[in-house]
Amino acid sequence: MALSWNEIKDRALRFTKEWEGESRERAEKDTFWNDFFNVFGISRRRLATFEEPVKKLNNAQGFIDLFWKGTLLVEHKSKGRSLDAAFEQASDYFHGIKEHELPKYVLVSDFENFRLYDLDEKTEHSFHLSDFHKNIKLFGFIAGYQKRSFKDEDEVNIAAAELMGKLHDQLEESGYQGHDLEVYLVRLLFCLFADDTGIFEKDIFKEFIEVKTSEDGSNLGALLAQLFQTLNRPKEARSTMLDEHLNAFPYVNGKLFEEPLMIPSFNSRMREILLLCSALNWGKISPAIFGSMFQSVMDPKERRNLGAHYTSEKNILKLIKPLFLDELWEEFHKIKGNKRQLLEFQMRLGKLKFLDPACGCGNFLIITYREIRLLELEVMKEIYKGQQAIGIQEILCVDVDQFYGIEYDEFPAKIAEVALWLMDHQMNLRVSEEFGLYYARLPLKKSAKIVHGNALRINWEDVVPKEELSFILGNPPFYGKQYQSKVQKEDMAKVFKGVDGAGVLDYVSAWYLKASALIVSSKIRVAFVSTNSISQGEQTGVLWGYLVKNFGVKINFAHQTFNWKNEAKGNAAVHVVIIGFSVLEQNQKKLFIYDNINGDPIEVRVKRINPYLVEGRDVFILKRNNLISPQAPKMIKGSMPNDGGYFLFNEEEKNDFLKTEPNANEWIRKFIGGREFINGISRYCLWLKGINPNQLRAMPEVLKRVELVKDLRLKSDREATRKSAKTPTLFGEDRQPDFDYLALPEVSSERREYIPTEYYTREVIASNKVYMVPNCGLYGFGVLTSKMFMVWIIYVSGRLKSDFSISTGIVYHNFPWPKNPSDKNKALVEEKAQKVIDTRAKYPDSSLADLYDPLLMPADLVRAHQELDRAVDQCYRPQPFTTEMARIEYLFELYEEYLTPLLGKGRKK
Numbered sequence: 001m002a003l004s005w006n007e008i009k010d011r012a013l014r015f016t017k018e019w020e021g022e023s024r025e026r027a028e029k030d031t032f033w034n035d036f037f038n039v040f041g042i043s044r045r046r047l048a049t050f051e052e053p054v055k056k057l058n059n060a061q062g063f064i065d066l067f068w069k070g071t072l073l074v075e076h077k078s079k080g081r082s083l084d085a086a087f088e089q090a091s092d093y094f095h096g097i098k099e100h101e102l103p104k105y106v107l108v109s110d111f112e113n114f115r116l117y118d119l120d121e122k123t124e125h126s127f128h129l130s131d132f133h134k135n136i137k138l139f140g141f142i143a144g145y146q147k148r149s150f151k152d153e154d155e156v157n158i159a160a161a162e163l164m165g166k167l168h169d170q171l172e173e174s175g176y177q178g179h180d181l182e183v184y185l186v187r188l189l190f191c192l193f194a195d196d197t198g199i200f201e202k203d204i205f206k207e208f209i210e211v212k213t214s215e216d217g218s219n220l221g222a223l224l225a226q227l228f229q230t231l232n233r234p235k236e237a238r239s240t241m242l243d244e245h246l247n248a249f250p251y252v253n254g255k256l257f258e259e260p261l262m263i264p265s266f267n268s269r270m271r272e273i274l275l276l277c278s279a280l281n282w283g284k285i286s287p288a289i290f291g292s293m294f295q296s297v298m299d300p301k302e303r304r305n306l307g308a309h310y311t312s313e314k315n316i317l318k319l320i321k322p323l324f325l326d327e328l329w330e331e332f333h334k335i336k337g338n339k340r341q342l343l344e345f346q347m348r349l350g351k352l353k354f355l356d357p358a359c360g361c362g363n364f365l366i367i368t369y370r371e372i373r374l375l376e377l378e379v380m381k382e383i384y385k386g387q388q389a390i391g392i393q394e395i396l397c398v399d400v401d402q403f404y405g406i407e408y409d410e411f412p413a414k415i416a417e418v419a420l421w422l423m424d425h426q427m428n429l430r431v432s433e434e435f436g437l438y439y440a441r442l443p444l445k446k447s448a449k450i451v452h453g454n455a456l457r458i459n460w461e462d463v464v465p466k467e468e469l470s471f472i473l474g475n476p477p478f479y480g481k482q483y484q485s486k487v488q489k490e491d492m493a494k495v496f497k498g499v500d501g502a503g504v505l506d507y508v509s510a511w512y513l514k515a516s517a518l519i520v521s522s523k524i525r526v527a528f529v530s531t532n533s534i535s536q537g538e539q540t541g542v543l544w545g546y547l548v549k550n551f552g553v554k555i556n557f558a559h560q561t562f563n564w565k566n567e568a569k570g571n572a573a574v575h576v577v578i579i580g581f582s583v584l585e586q587n588q589k590k591l592f593i594y595d596n597i598n599g600d601p602i603e604v605r606v607k608r609i610n611p612y613l614v615e616g617r618d619v620f621i622l623k624r625n626n627l628i629s630p631q632a633p634k635m636i637k638g639s640m641p642n643d644g645g646y647f648l649f650n651e652e653e654k655n656d657f658l659k660t661e662p663n664a665n666e667w668i669r670k671f672i673g674g675r676e677f678i679n680g681i682s683r684y685c686l687w688l689k690g691i692n693p694n695q696l697r698a699m700p701e702v703l704k705r706v707e708l709v710k711d712l713r714l715k716s717d718r719e720a721t722r723k724s725a726k727t728p729t730l731f732g733e734d735r736q737p738d739f740d741y742l743a744l745p746e747v748s749s750e751r752r753e754y755i756p757t758e759y760y761t762r763e764v765i766a767s768n769k770v771y772m773v774p775n776c777g778l779y780g781f782g783v784l785t786s787k788m789f790m791v792w793i794i795y796v797s798g799r800l801k802s803d804f805s806i807s808t809g810i811v812y813h814n815f816p817w818p819k820n821p822s823d824k825n826k827a828l829v830e831e832k833a834q835k836v837i838d839t840r841a842k843y844p845d846s847s848l849a850d851l852y853d854p855l856l857m858p859a860d861l862v863r864a865h866q867e868l869d870r871a872v873d874q875c876y877r878p879q880p881f882t883t884e885m886a887r888i889e890y891l892f893e894l895y896e897e898y899l900t901p902l903l904g905k906g907r908k909k
Contacts, residue, residue, distance in 0.1 A: 003040065003041040003143060005136070005137070005432070005433060005436045005437075006436035006437065007041075008039060008040055008041070008136050008143060009133050009136060009436075011038070011039040011040075011041075012039050012132050012133040012136050013133045015035055015036065015038075015039050015132065016129055016130060016132050016133065018035070019032060019035070019111060019129065020129065020130075028111075029065065029076050030050055032076075032111065033048075033050075033065075033066050033074065033076070037142065039136070040136075040139060040142045040143040041143070042142055042143070042202060044066075046207070047068050047071075047202065047203060047207075048066050048067060048068035048072065048074075049066070049067055050065065050066055051063045051064070051065070052064040052066075052067040054093050054096035054097060055095065055096035056092045056093060056095060056096060057092050057095040058092075062092065062093055062096070064090075064093050067103075068103070069101040069103075069210075069279075070100060070101050070102070070103065070104070070203075070206065070278070070279035071103055071104055071105065071141065071203070072103050072104070072105045072106075072107060072141075072142075073090055073093065073103040073105070073106050073107070074090075074106075074107045074108070074109070075087070075089055075090040075106070075107075075108045076108070076109055076110070077108070077109070077110045078110060078111075079110050079111050079112055080110060081110050083108045083109075083110065083113060083115045083126075086108035086109075086110075087106060087108050087115070087117065090106045090108065091106075099276065099279075100272070100275045100276040100278075100279040101279065102279070103119070104118070104119055104120055104141070104281055105117060105118055105119065105141065106119065111129065112128065112129050113126065113127075113128055113129070114126065114127055114128075114129070114132070114135075116138055116139075120281065120284070125138055137433070141196075141281070141283070142202065143198070143202075157285055157286060159280060160192075160277065160280050160282070160285055163273060163276055163277045163280070164185060164188075164189070164277065166273050167185070167188075167270060167273045167274060167277065168181070168185060170267075170269065170270045170273065171184070171185075171264055171270070174264065174265055174267075174270075176262070176264040176265075179410065180261045180262050180264075181264075182410065182411040182414065183259060183261060183414065184261055184264065186256075186411075186414050186415060186418050187228060187256065187257060188274070188277075189415075189418065190252075190256060190418055190421070190422070191205045191227075191231075192205065192277055192278060192280075192282045193282045193283075193285065193287075193422050193425075194252075194425075195278060195282065196281055196282040196283040197282065197283045197422075197425055197426065197429065198425075198429065198440060199250070199252075199425055199440060199442065200249060200250065201248060203278075204245070204248050204249065205249075205278060206275070206278035206279070207245070208223075208227065208245050208246075209271070209274060209275060209278065210275065211245065212243075212245055213271060215268055215271070216267065216268045216271075217266035217267045217268050217269075217270055217271035218265075218266070218267075220266040220270070220271050220274075221263045221264045221265055221266050222263060224263075225261070225263045226246060227246060227249065228257045228261075229257070230242065230246045230247070230249055231249055231250075231251070231252045231256075231257045232251075232252065232253070232256075232257035232258055233251065234251045234443070235247070235250075235251055250442050250443070251442065251443045252442065252443060252444055253442075253443035253444045253445065255447075256418065256421075256444070286313075287366050287419035287420070287422040287423045287426070288313060288316075288362075288363050288366040288367050288370070288419070288423070313367055315529075315564060316363060316364055316367045316368075317367070317371075318559055318578055318592070318601075319364070319473060319527050319528075319529060319578050319580075320364070320367065320368050320371065320473065320527075322527075322556075322557040322580060322590050322592075323471060323473060323525060323527040323557070323580050324352075324470075324471055324525065325371055325375075328349070328372075328375055329375065331345065332345065332375065332378065332379060336382055337382075339382075339383055342379055342382055342383050343383060345379060346376060346379045346380070346383070346397050347397055349372060349375065349376050349379070349397055349398050350376075350397025350398050350399070350402070351402075352372065352402060352470045352471070353402050353403075353404065353464055353468050353469050353470050353471075354368055354402065354403050354404065354470065354471050354472075354473065355404045355405070355406075355460065355463065355464050355469055355471070355472045355473075356404070356405045356406070356472075356473055356474035357405070357406045357455040357460060357463075357472065357474060357476070357511060357514070357515070358406065358407070358408075358455055358474050358475065358476040358477060358511060359405030359406060359407050359412075359413075359416050359450065359474060360407060360412050360416070360475075361412040361415045361416050361419060362405060362412075362415065362416025362417070362419050362420060362448075362450070363475075364473055364474050364475065365403045365405055365416065365420060365448065366416075366419050366420055366423045368403070368473070369398075369400065369402075369403055369420060369423055369424070369427075370423055370426075370427060372398050373398055373424075373427040373430075373431075374427070374430075376396070376397065376398045377427075377430060377431055377434060380395060380396075380431070380434075380435075381434065383395075384435075391437075392428075392431055392432065392435060392437055392439040393439060393441075396431070399424070399446050400420045400421065400424050400446055400447055400448045401446040401447060401448065401449070403420060403448040403449075404448065404449045404450070404451075404463050404464040405448065405449070405450040405451065406450075406451045406453060406455040406458060406460070406463060407450060407451070407452060407453075408452075408453070408454055408455070409452075410452045413450045413451070413452045414450075416448065416450045417447055417448055417450045420447070420448045421444060421447065424441060425440060425441070428440055428441060449463065449464070451463050454491070455476075455511070455514070456491040456494065456495055456510050456511075456514065457491070457494070460514065460518055461518070466518060466519075466522060466524070467522075469522075469524050470523075470524065470525075471524065471525055471526070471527075472515050472518070472519070472524060472525075472526040472527075473526070473527050473528070474511075474528060474529070475528070475529040476507075476508045476510075476511040476528060476529075476530070477507055477508065478506055478507060478508050478530070478531045478574070479506060479507035479508070480506050480507075480531070480533065481503065481504060481505065481506065484507055488507055491507075491510060492505065492507065492510055495510040495513055495514060496509075496510070496513065499513075499542070499546050500542070501538070501541075501542040501622075501623075502542060504538050504539055504542060505534075505539055505542060505543055506530075506531055506533055506534060506539065508528070508530045508531060508534065509530075509534055509539065509543045511528060512528065512530075512534070512543065512547060513543075513546070513547065515528075516547045516550075516551040516553050516581075516583075517551060519551075519582060519583055520551055520552070520583055521583070522583070523582070523584055524582065525556065525580065525581075525582045525584075526580065526581055526582065527557075527578060527579065527580035527581070528578070528579060529564065529576050529577075529578050530576060530577055530578075530579060531574065531575070531576060531577075532561040532575050532576055532577045533798060534577070534579075535558075535577050535579070535611055535612055535613050536612070536795070536796065536797060536798050537796070537797055537798025537805070537807070537810050537811075538622075538623050538798065538807075538809070538810050539798075540611050540612060540620070540621065540796075541611075541620040541621050541622040541623075542622070543611075544611035544618070544620060545620035545622070548611075548618055548620075551583060552583045553581050553582075553583060554581060554582060554583065554584070554585055554586070555579060555580070555581050555589070555609040555610070555611070555613075556580045556581055556582055556586045556589055556590075556609075557578075557579075557580040557589060557590040557591070557592070557609070558577060558578065558579050558580065558590075558591055558592065558609050558613040559576075559577055559578040559579075559592040559594075559601060560577060560591070560592065560593050560594055560601075560613050561575050561576070561577055561594065561597055562575070562576065562577075562594045562597045562598075562601065563575060563576075563597050563598050564576040575597065577613060578592075579613070587607075588605055589605070589606050589607065589608065589609050590603055590604070590605060590606075591603075591604045591605075591606050591609055591613070591614075591615060592604075597750075610892070612795045612796065612888075612892075614795060614885060614888050614889065614892075615885060615889060616888075616889045616892050616893075617892070617896075619892045619895065619896065621796055621810060621814050621895070622810075623809035623810055624809055624810075624813040624814055625809070625813070626813060627812075627813050628813060628814050628815070628816065628895065628898045628899060628902070629815065629816055629817035629819075629898060631817055632812075632815070632817045633773050633774075633775070633776050633780050634773070634774070635744075635771050635772065635773050635808050635812045635813075636735050636737065636771070636772050636774070636808075637735060637746075637768055637770075637771055637772075637808065638673075638735060638736075638765075638766030638767045638768050638769065638770040638771070638772060639731045639733055639734050639735050639736050639765060639766065639767065639768060640731060640732045640733040640767070640768035641685065641731050641732060641767065642713065642721060642724060642731065642732025642733065643709045643712070643731070643732070644708065644709065644712040646705040646708045646709050646712075647685050647686040647705065647709065647731070648671060648683060648684070648685050649668070649683065649684045649685070650681075650682070650683055650684075651682045651684075654668060654684045657701065660701055661699050661700075661701040661702060663698060663699050664686070664699050664701070664702050667686055667687060667688055667691060667699075667702070668684050668685070668686060668687070669684065669685055669687040669763060669764065669765045670682075670683075670684060670763070670764045670765070671683045671684050671685035671764075671765045671767065672743065672760065672764055672765070672766055672767065672770060673766075673767040673769040673770060674745030674746050674747055674748070674767075674769040674770055675745075675769070677743055677745070677756075677758050677760075677770070677848065678745055678748075678756050678847065678848045678849045679847050679848075679849045680847035680848070680849075685765055686702065686705065687765055688702070688706070688729040688730065689729075689730060689734065689736075691729060696729065706728045706729055707728070709728045710725050710728035713725035713728065713732070733768065735772075736762070736765055736766065737762060737772060737774040738762060738774075739762055739774040739775045740759065740760065740761050740762055740774070740775070741759070741760055741762070741766070741772040741773060741774045741775070741776065742757055742758070742759055742760075742772070742773040742776035742780065742781055742784065743757065743758050743759075743760050743766055743770050743771070743772055744756075744757050744770065744771045744772075744773070744784065744806060745769065745770060745771075745806070746768075746769045746770065746771060746805065746806055746807075747769070747803050747804065747805050747806070748793075748803060748804050748806070749803050749804075750803050750804060751853070751854055752852045752853070752854070753787075753790065753852070753854065753857075753865075754785055754786075754787070754790055754852055754865060755784070755785065755789065755790060755793065755804075755806070756848035756849070756851070756852050757781060757784055757785050758848065759776075759781075759837075771806060771808065771812070777830070778829070778830035778833040778834055779826050779829050779830050779833070781833045781837075782829040782830065782832060782833035782836075782868055782871065782872055783817060783818070783829070783872055783875075785833065785836065785865075785868065786868060786869055786872040787865075787869040787872070787873075787881075787887065788869075788872055788873065788876065788881075788887060788891065789815065791884055791887040791888050791891065792811065792815050792816075792888070792891055793806060793811060794884075794888075795888050796810060796811055796814065797810070797811045798810070814895060815891075816891055816894040816895045816897075816898050818872070818875035818876050819876075819894065819897070819898075821874075821875035821876075825871070825874050825875045826875065828871040828874070829868070829871045829872055829875060831871075832864070832867045832868040832870075832871045833868060835864045835867065835868070836861070836864045836865060836868055839858070839860050839861045839864040840861060842858075842860070843858065843861075876890065876894075877890070
């Protein structure tokens with residue numbers, strides 16, 4: 001076990017006094033470095049060799065003064081000689097060193113001066129012998145201490161996962177598969193980490209492989225099996241004949257090495273990969289990040305995007321800080337200086353219990369554990385300020401057995417359990433460093449409870465009793481309704497049995513219902529990361545209407561839509577929200593608003609947050625077949641061809657077709673979808689409505705296409721499509737109006753400040769990707785092209801990725817049009833709407849996509865829209881709307897006003 005920092009410091013002072021004034025390189029160099037290692041309680045003879053022969057870059061024979069393979073290279077000079085030259089000489093040796101033996105540190109010295117180069121961090125530290133005791137923590141890698149800077153991504157995590165992936169593949173190809181392979185890799189992960197962090201004596205696992213196993217790897221499997229048995233047996237119960245290398249390993253316990261496994265076969269390549277793994281600095285590896293990346297090891301396809309699957313620490317903190325961490329730190333700062341309250345506070349930290357019911361590799365639990373331990377450390381520093389060193393194990397309260405998880409897959413469940421132990425050890429080193437006493441929890445006596453099973457079929461109280469639970473948190477799987485597997489659909493049917501409209505819900509919503517049912521009549525608080533779809537569109541009313549009405553759920557904090565991603569290459573961002581809730585009301589609530597979904601949020605303190613994640617009363621907008629505003633014009637969806645593309649043409653295709661079938665010209669119409677009219681793309685369609693048989697027979701090329709459409713529809717799995725095969729000359733669904741119409745796209749980019757709209761004549765056929773408002777006058781154009789309608793879309797519409805998805809049932813039928821505007825105000829809207837149309841006409845060569853691109857939008861069009869916005873605003877109320885939030889709050893209130901008489905109730909106060 002590692003020495004305490006206090007002991008190391010004392011030894012460093014004695015070392016300094018003993019070697020002051022020494023200058024003879026050859027005479028005392030070896031003794032000097034033996035004594036140097038002894039400062040850290042390490043035998044130099046076991047780790048490093050003197051005068052290691054190596055071929056230099058010029059192919060000349062060189063000798064390294066001191067070499068600890070894979071860790072440290074020392075070049076020593078006589079007093080007063082150049083340390084720059086010493087480092088240059090040390091660098092020359094790298095050419096002849098094997099890859100897995102390359103050092104992470106170079107140390108040069110002339111007895112009196114030291115210079116340490118950290119090659120991973122690219123740092124350099126120089127100090128005099130007299131200051132050695134002040135710089136001992138630079139050599140934590142010798143003592144078994146390793147500082148960790150918590151980053152979203154670290155190259156060493158990716159390098160480690162890649163190497164473990166290679167080892168996994170080699171073992172799998174040899175026939176070693178399934179459960180045994182998964183557990184075996186987790187055990188190796190623990191040993192590699194233990195070798196660099198003081199759980200094991202420094203590098204004894206690496207040394208065991210190098211010294212005891214043959215180069216061809218033939219005995220590696222058997223010796224590792226013996227090692228795993230040894231790690232599972234207390235020292236006093238081990239054989240007296242046990243090999244000294246094996247007996248040097250500590251008793252680990254924790255049941256990690258308990259299960260008998262089939263012994264795999266290794267070859268020289270597999271042994272070399274394991275040595276390369278052991279050469280990495282595992283003390284720098286984050287248990288939180290590496291766990292998820294380690295999971296990708298099991299799937300070579302997933303490994304192509306290595307690093308894309310872990311949840312960054314930054315994003316995890318977005319959830320845990322407002323859920324509990326900020327509040328705990330605020331309380332700590334309030335009671336600083338009061339020892340009694342601090343002791344009570346620390347004991348309470350030790351009683352908090354956390355459940356992640358979809359924990360994966362445990363990222364949320366690991367970071368939560370780390371943050372609670374860091375807080376406890378600050379509490380302990382306050383309590384024991386100015387006191388002599390004490391027994392650390394007697395003053396710690398927080399431990400891994402406060403953490404619970406449920407995970408569907410066995411492998412990540414096992415990783416989560418082990419990763420929490422690894423984080424526990426890293427935090428114990430932090431405490432050791434602070435108090436100067438080494439502390440490691442070995443043998444392992446406590447562990448997190450990670451249950452392998454389906455969280456939607458398990459009673460969560462069987463995992464952790466409700467009365468003991470403090471917080472539920474995590475990142476459950478998303479899966480929209482169309483992507484759910486058969487088993488997942490069965491899960492949803494079981495959880496949402498009897499809930500109206502539940503068929504539209506994402507898979508993640510099941511965790512919200514199970515959590516809400518559990519926390520009734522408790523103080524438990526919950527926070528989940530979710531797809532933003534559960535706070536937009538049709539799902540919002542269905543899910544939150546049920547949770548609020550049946551369980552009394554209240555939203556305490558929320559992050560509006562942002563990109564959930566890390567910096568890894570190949571990582572696809574997901575648009576998510578974070579929602580924290582409970583059944584107990586909180587006076588102060590936090591709303592995190594993103595001006596840029598890729599940026600950082602602005603925190604706003606509010607009194608209430610509704611399911612659309614804006615300040616305001618709870619509102620549940622459900623799908624409607626009729627308009628809530630009686631004065632609004634009717635909106636209909638465009639026609640769906642259902643033709644396999646046989647009726648559709650681009651400009652070139654249309655011209656070529658008419659060369660062979662010129663009589664078809666009168667049956668070809670201009671055709672628009674959302675993409676076509678926004679981007680100014682010309683498309684056409686065969687519109688055969690009203691054609692008589694003789695006309696059709698006279699056009700054989702048209703008839704061929706009709707036959708192809710019929711065949712296509714007959715092969716469909718959908719009954720309605722097969723039925724439409726009886727009328728193959730017509731679109732599958734025909735909704736084309738007999739009047740000119742205003743067109744709106746079904747989907748519009750999130751970047752646009754307005755929904756692009758355009759007037760078309762009845763002769764232009766609109767596809768099912770377009771919504772039409774027939775006979776829409778300038779007043780209707782003005783309202784639907786205004787900021788008020790856009791804000792409604794932003795908060796109420798569903799999304800396609802991050803783009804707005806308009807619908808009639810949720811968005812348009814529920815949109816509250818101005819109530820009884822004056823003729824004067826309506827006339828003003830019409831005037832300003834015409835100005836927008838006239839301004840757009842100045843740019844005939846620009847598409848709507850360009851005109852409404854925030855970077856390209858002409859200044860006069862911006863001004864015209866601003867004037868139109870003010871005119872529309874005055875139809876709603878005389879007072880101006882100063883913020884987007886003010887607009888949506890007003891619209892929600894007006895929505896309730898319109899809804900009340902339809903429900904036959906008095907207006908809510």
